[in-house]
Amino acid sequence: MDKKTVYGLVLMGLILTVFSVISQPSAEELKKQEEKNKKELALQKEEAKKEKAEKTQDKVVSENKGARISNSISIEKGELIRLENKKMIVDFSTQGGKVAAVYLKGFETYSNYAKGDKAIKPMRLFLDGDAKNELVFPLNGKKFKTGNLKFDVKSKTKNAITFEIHPADKQAILYTYRLKEDAYDLDYAIHLEGFQGKTTPQNVQFKWETAYRLTERLFSEQRRVSTVCYKYSTNGVDNLSEVADDYSEAEDKIDWIAFKQSYFSSILRPMNGFAKEGSTFKVKNYKEGDKKYFNHLKEFTVLANLNISNTGSADVKMNWFFGPNDYKTLKSYDQNYDDILNYGWGLFRWINLYAVQPIFELFGSTGMGLGWAILLLTIVLKVVLMPIQWKMFVSSVKMKILKPEIEELNKKFPNKEDAMKKQVEMMSLYKESGASPLAGCIPMLIQMPILLAVFRFFPATFGLRQKPFLWAEDLSSYDSIWDFGVNIWPYGDHMSLFTILMAATTIVYTFINSGNMQQPQQPGMPNMKVIMYIFPVMMIFVFNNYSSGLSYYYFISTLISIIIMLLIKQFFVDETKLREKMAARKMANQTTVKKKSKFQERLEAMQAAQKQQMEMRKKK
Numbered sequence: 001m002d003k004k005t006v007y008g009l010v011l012m013g014l015i016l017t018v019f020s021v022i023s024q025p026s027a028e029e030l031k032k033q034e035e036k037n038k039k040e041l042a043l044q045k046e047e048a049k050k051e052k053a054e055k056t057q058d059k060v061v062s063e064n065k066g067a068r069i070s071n072s073i074s075i076e077k078g079e080l081i082r083l084e085n086k087k088m089i090v091d092f093s094t095q096g097g098k099v100a101a102v103y104l105k106g107f108e109t110y111s112n113y114a115k116g117d118k119a120i121k122p123m124r125l126f127l128d129g130d131a132k133n134e135l136v137f138p139l140n141g142k143k144f145k146t147g148n149l150k151f152d153v154k155s156k157t158k159n160a161i162t163f164e165i166h167p168a169d170k171q172a173i174l175y176t177y178r179l180k181e182d183a184y185d186l187d188y189a190i191h192l193e194g195f196q197g198k199t200t201p202q203n204v205q206f207k208w209e210t211a212y213r214l215t216e217r218l219f220s221e222q223r224r225v226s227t228v229c230y231k232y233s234t235n236g237v238d239n240l241s242e243v244a245d246d247y248s249e250a251e252d253k254i255d256w257i258a259f260k261q262s263y264f265s266s267i268l269r270p271m272n273g274f275a276k277e278g279s280t281f282k283v284k285n286y287k288e289g290d291k292k293y294f295n296h297l298k299e300f301t302v303l304a305n306l307n308i309s310n311t312g313s314a315d316v317k318m319n320w321f322f323g324p325n326d327y328k329t330l331k332s333y334d335q336n337y338d339d340i341l342n343y344g345w346g347l348f349r350w351i352n353l354y355a356v357q358p359i360f361e362l363f364g365s366t367g368m369g370l371g372w373a374i375l376l377l378t379i380v381l382k383v384v385l386m387p388i389q390w391k392m393f394v395s396s397v398k399m400k401i402l403k404p405e406i407e408e409l410n411k412k413f414p415n416k417e418d419a420m421k422k423q424v425e426m427m428s429l430y431k432e433s434g435a436s437p438l439a440g441c442i443p444m445l446i447q448m449p450i451l452l453a454v455f456r457f458f459p460a461t462f463g464l465r466q467k468p469f470l471w472a473e474d475l476s477s478y479d480s481i482w483d484f485g486v487n488i489w490p491y492g493d494h495m496s497l498f499t500i501l502m503a504a505t506t507i508v509y510t511f512i513n514s515g516n517m518q519q520p521q522q523p524g525m526p527n528m529k530v531i532m533y534i535f536p537v538m539m540i541f542v543f544n545n546y547s548s549g550l551s552y553y554y555f556i557s558t559l560i561s562i563i564i565m566l567l568i569k570q571f572f573v574d575e576t577k578l579r580e581k582m583a584a585r586k587m588a589n590q591t592t593v594k595k596k597s598k599f600q601e602r603l604e605a606m607q608a609a610q611k612q613q614m615e616m617r618k619k620k
Helices: 004-021 027-060 219-224 329-331 345-366 370-412 417-432 438-460 495-512 530-542 550-571 576-592 599-620
Strands: 073-075 079-086 089-091 099-105 123-126 131-139 142-145 150-158 160-165 172-179 185-193 205-210 229-234 236-239 247-248 255-258 263-270 277-285 298-305 313-322 479-489 492-496
Touching: 027 236, 079 160, 079 172, 089 172, 089 313, 099 131, 123 185, 160 298, 185 277, 205 255, 219 370, 229 298, 255 277, 345 438, 438 550, 492 495, 492 576, 495 530, 495 550
Parallel strands: none
Antiparallel strands: 073 079, 079 089, 089 099, 099 123, 131 142, 131 205, 150 160, 160 172, 172 185, 185 313, 205 298, 229 236, 229 255, 247 277, 255 263, 263 313, 277 298, 479 492
């Protein structure tokens, strides 16, 4: 390690130390944080009380088949009626005839999972008061909304319920919901009757609002990837911003709309699509101080044109999905629902869908732990990429052998005006010896898409959710081995061990390769060795909150690369023989008169032109 590298690392350490000291909160900030924590604790207690009340209500609910409405819960704002199948529990409210709450069986929130009691309580996706679905249209000079109106229950069976309301004589609105036996979706039908002459078809809109609840370990990460997605009939899938507040108007007919979060989504698909005119999408972030800031993700709102032809007697049929962002589950609907998964775009998505995903699913289907599946996936990818790594290593050794001669050329042509001459001689040197500076870059570019593809794959893979491995209790979240109890900017409030191991192996890999790395000869160019050492240090801060499955993959991948490199160096590539072979080739090329390449001819022509220009300047 040279002096510049040491200076760079020491400087980096000093900068981080200064940042840590500067970022320590003041007494006033600590007081604000304490008040914030008290508010958060109060909201959590309120949430716990609500869940306890719901549990009590569930016990009270009985299957009264003789009554008109069974499994009903009386509440202030309306009456909740519960239907359930093997996959989910859905509470419907007479207030607005809406889907009031959804619980998914077989899944649980992180707070319940962390208890380790193995008692899986159905996970609430959203609760009563978090969501609304209603019709909105002008009527009698006013905006008519069904969301706050009291509906009657026209009929109810074990798996279906129909709500009705009569705004005026001979006018009716009916909502029918039907659950399937073993699925994450329900059928939803709307019937509109008696509104001819009262409102026009293009003005009848469907408004859907939802505020998801906290379900994962790291709320900030769950909130960060939440947004509204929608599929156009001709232009494919689009989405609003995942970071900032956003709003958009429809640009085409809409096939479906999804309220997506990290691992679960709600997707609404009308059989005839939503019309473009008047359809809008909106996502809004909660600000600090809002009562929903600590336990709700974002506010999703959609206003969609129902695309009906008349208001005298109109029927709209839709399908409503409430379930996990699992690739196989979404793919099974054959509606491109899987496009909401953030596997990257273009080439990166293809790599994930047709290479990484199938291999990972194959290993996961054997019943082995997913940590071992990631290990085997890494080994397979490394075996596939081994010829590329071989090429890179051989190229780096060749460049190392040529390093003294390159330095001699730099001494021979120290001036800028001799740059063309130096370039010509370097090209001749590379050609005669059979080496090329690009021979190491091209293989790196080939494997780079895979490295970037898995960066998207693991955080978006539902299968890692709440799956433990070694000290990581949840591969979809960070693997903390030390919670600080205070946030240290820019590091965080915990220490992730897989991230540290990943950074450590990257430093070792950089050190092994540093001897072959060429230094920039132009003045003012940065020292690449220092940059390559700073990069893994920065990774500690970037990856500290990321999925431990991702950090684990990069750690194993780099570790295997180190092992492969050492094996190649020890047993497969003899540097002495390679040096002799390059010397022999160089000698043979020097004794053989060969036609100059077009590239070399162009360089020489440019050199001659440059020399002529310089001579003309001197004469002036």
